[in-house]
Amino acid sequence: MTWHLRAKGWQANVKRVRRLMRKMGLMPIYQRPRTSTPAPGHKVYPYLLRNLAIDRPNQV
Numbered sequence: 001m002t003w004h005l006r007a008k009g010w011q012a013n014v015k016r017v018r019r020l021m022r023k024m025g026l027m028p029i030y031q032r033p034r035t036s037t038p039a040p041g042h043k044v045y046p047y048l049l050r051n052l053a054i055d056r057p058n059q060v
Helices: 001-005 014-024
Strands: none
Touching: 001 014
């Protein structure tokens, strides 16, 4: 947005444009990373230390 405004001849700072867009409720459209979705067919491994009482150093 800042590049477009500067190309039109307006002086616009990146932080000002971000603040005004947040105030107006506008969000940029871009592909967000999908880091929390597992791959199809990926095996889920169990957590082996769940019920293990660790009571001394270097036990695990």
